[in-house]
Amino acid sequence: MTSAPSSVDRRELRAFVEDALERYGALVERGLRRSEAVLPSALASALQRDESVVITEESEELGTAELLCTLGAPSVEWLLNDLRREPVLVADQPDVAAPRANQARALAERVTFRNAVAVVGESRASTATYLHAIAAWVAEADDRFEGVVSVARNLQDGAHCAERYVERLPPGPALSEVPAIDPRIASEVHAHLSRSLHGAIAPIEAGIARRKEQEAARTIEYFAALWADLDNTRRKADSKALAAKRAAIVAERDAKLREIPGRYALRVKSRWVYARVCVVPAMLTELVVKRRKSERRVLSRLAAEAASLDVWACESCGGPAPRAAVCDERLHIVCEPCAPTAQGRWDCPACGRGA
Ligand SMILES: [Zn+2]
Numbered sequence: 001m002t003s004a005p006s007s008v009d010r011r012e013l014r015a016f017v018e019d020a021l022e023r024y025g026a027l028v029e030r031g032l033r034r035s036e037a038v039l040p041s042a043l044a045s046a047l048q049r050d051e052s053v054v055i056t057e058e059s060e061e062l063g064t065a066e067l068l069c070t071l072g073a074p075s076v077e078w079l080l081n082d083l084r085r086e087p088v089l090v091a092d093q094p095d096v097a098a099p100r101a102n103q104a105r106a107l108a109e110r111v112t113f114r115n116a117v118a119v120v121g122e123s124r125a126s127t128a129t130y131l132h133a134i135a136a137w138v139a140e141a142d143d144r145f146e147g148v149v150s151v152a153r154n155l156q157d158g159a160h161c162a163e164r165y166v167e168r169l170p171p172g173p174a175l176s177e178v179p180a181i182d183p184r185i186a187s188e189v190h191a192h193l194s195r196s197l198h199g200a201i202a203p204i205e206a207g208i209a210r211r212k213e214q215e216a217a218r219t220i221e222y223f224a225a226l227w228a229d230l231d232n233t234r235r236k237a238d239s240k241a242l243a244a245k246r247a248a249i250v251a252e253r254d255a256k257l258r259e260i261p262g263r264y265a266l267r268v269k270s271r272w273v274y275a276r277v278c279v280v281p282a283m284l285t286e287l288v289v290k291r292r293k294s295e296r297r298v299l300s301r302l303a304a305e306a307a308s309l310d311v312w313a314c315e316s317c318g319g320p321a322p323r324a325a326v327c328d329e330r331l332h333i334v335c336e337p338c339a340p341t342a343q344g345r346w347d348c349p350a351c352g353r354g355a
């Protein structure tokens with residue numbers, strides 16, 4: 001039986017619920033004593049709540065406009081157990097004002113490349129399509145670990161948006177059709193999540209490797225002590241019985257050592273729990289990037305209600321390339337880690353991959 005959570009636990013539980021709701025695309029207004037949330041309709045129906053709810057720790061008068069936040073409450077259990085649920089899929093068009101051309105232009109003028117000049121061209125109104133997706137993972141070895149990794153990318157060119165941009169967009173009317181995802185972008189999104197997953201699991205793997213080594217060392221030490229005890233008492237036993245005892249110690253030690261790898265083998269499972277595709281107004285501003293005798297036209301994008309431009313995806317690794325360099329041959333946009341020295345002649349990893 002678990003005891004009633006203390007007030008600290010309650011605060012932590014409320015923070016967990018607020019964060020979890022936000023991860024599902026809810027807008028949460030955090031208050032000191034109580035919070036309010038606007039839930040995406042799919043989440044509201046999954047939780048059997050209204051779209052606008054008060055997050056409360058009181059249990060009386062619980063209507064569908066309240067989301068009870070205590071251990072064991074159905075909504076909390078749902079959020080805790082989302083691994084076992086069907087993923088929430090939302091495609092919507094938030095009702096947000098189109099960005100202004102002069103704002104997009106002012107931001108485009110500040111774009112710099114590490115080894116090229118950029119000349120700002122025309123701006124035009126457009127739309128932008130973003131994906132925000134969350135995958136939950138479970139890693140099991142001698143212990144069980146779980147967590148979530150998320151990705152938020154533009155689905156037209158894979159650009160990275162400002163942190164939590166998509167999560168902050170208010171829910172809008174559902175789209176009748178989910179926009180098609182370019183397979184190249186889909187594989188980039190997948191690679192992005194895989195990298196995040198590996199990043200999350202690496203310290204767990206290191207801990208498992210450490211405990212595995214410690215257990216092997218302890219096992220060897222234990223049987224070495226048994227062996228030493230045998231040596232100390234050898235005068236009492238005849239040599240044949242002693243040899244049999246020694247063989248038994250070695251056999252038992254080896255059997256124990258053979259069991260260790262299985263116990264510490266890491267099994268990782270992950271699955272989508274939430275994905276939201278949304279279409280918002282955007283302003284595209286052309287940039288003519290000039291490097292030596294070549295030039296390339298690229299588009300910078302300011303999405304509705306964003307404070308900064310989308311960050312290009314590196315054409316080599318897919319990571320964000322805020323301080324990009326461009327290559328001589330094809331003016332590929334390459335991030336700083338992929339092109340640490342971009343002066344003079346350098347080997348472009350994107351050209352090298354045949355991109
Ligand atoms: Zn890169």
Ligand SMILES: [Zn+2]
Nearest residue numbers: 327332348351
């Ligand atoms: Zn290149």
